[in-house]
Amino acid sequence: MNESQRTVLVVGATGSVGRYVVASGIDHGFAVRALVRDAHRAELFPSGVEVVVGDLTRAETLCRAVAGIDAIVFTQGTYGNPAAAEAVDYGGVRNVLTALQGHKARIALMTAIGTTNRKGSHDWKRRAERLVRASGLPYTIVRPAWFDYNEPDQNRLVMLQGDKPLSGDPSDGAIARRQIAEVLVRSLASAAALRKTFELHSERGAEQKDFDPIFASLQADAAGALDGARDKPNMPLDDEPAYVVADLDQVMAH
Template sequence: MSQKQSITDVLLVGATGSIGRLAVAAARQHGLRPRALVRDLRRAEQLLPGIELVRGDLEDPASLRGAVSAVDAIVLTHGSGGDPDTRRRVDYGGVRNLLQALDGARPRVALMTSIYATRSDIPGNSPWKRRSERLLRASGLPYTIVRPGWFDHAGPAQRRLVLEQGGTADGGIARDQIAETLVRSLLTGTALGKTFELIATEGEEQSDWAGLFDTLKNDASGSVDGVLDPADLPVEAEPQAVRADLDAVRALHGADG
């Protein structure tokens, strides 16, 4: 079932990044009205001509209130790519601050994290993207969480999308495919409440998006984890600040669990 008729205004977070710019283009292509959250208006005007821009900083909750006002959906493609503390402040803190800024509003959300979000066995990996996913699930908002594989590590003939769950997938994906999947997830009912890894393999890209998303399992109602995620990061073992954030998000959005 398509959700397209109920979504018009879409806020894009990370809009000036490589995936974000493509997501802006995909949103326009599908008849949506994109609004870009940016820190530097002058730079964004050059990168995103003709797009509504709103200034805000993910690390400044007060600056986000105007950005999230009256939007039907949010696409988050932001990422720090930095050290663990930067990931905590941006990758995780940005999601927390946006959820806080919504102040009870309930847009549909498409969140991009990473194919390694749940992989504690990867050297240098940190749990902050996984924690950001947990915040979104705890909010009770309608969502889809996309964990893309390695950007651009897919050849031109590798256009067939592979959607997997459980955190064991590995592979590459083109940036335009990530952006298209994020936007399509907003417009497709069968994507609702699902978390999945996204890679591409040899073959032609599919056109049946409802069918693609329909093959996936839904995340369990009330759970803060993806449906097949490994149980190696118990919430009760998380730092007190992280548990407090989960409780605050639940309280703000009236979610159970």
């Protein structure tokens, strides 16, 4: 490996978006490290991808995964089960940040549209976002619309901010998995994407060649804020579980 090559850890690498992130990371010149629970999943990846075994729900198993990395892309996700969301969507982010032990890395975190709607498991995605912001690490947070419900000619990227009413079906927006991955990976090298939190949609038209002007059009999250720049203030920290507040304190201490 070229000594100047940056290493990106892909969390959720075997998932439907994570596999695209692995491919995009390779395309953009990263040394890609894939975190898996089962070593046999290594066969899913192209030659040259470093596979590391670890359990997102146990921070002590993640030290090798984060050793020497330059960036992390989080794509793990659960849907409809608050307990699983707490353990994986939230706990996985907390445990990777804990394993870093103060090591600096650029972060791209995938959550979902509707993260701030206070419905079920989405609260845990929002808490994961808060951990990333509280960490003080450079980050981009991407909230994709419905995966792969876009039409064949619907490839023009749209990045939105601010809460809006949702119907809970693909009429709320759509984006290709491949494009989600491309946005996550490209954000890692973009100064314009720093401290940006946004929904990712697509509209009819060709995909833009340069993503930086789209990133640059967005409002950055306020320094030290726990929520996104235009998020609804509907999750008071005083109402949060004590252990969630303790997790925030621990992340900030690093």
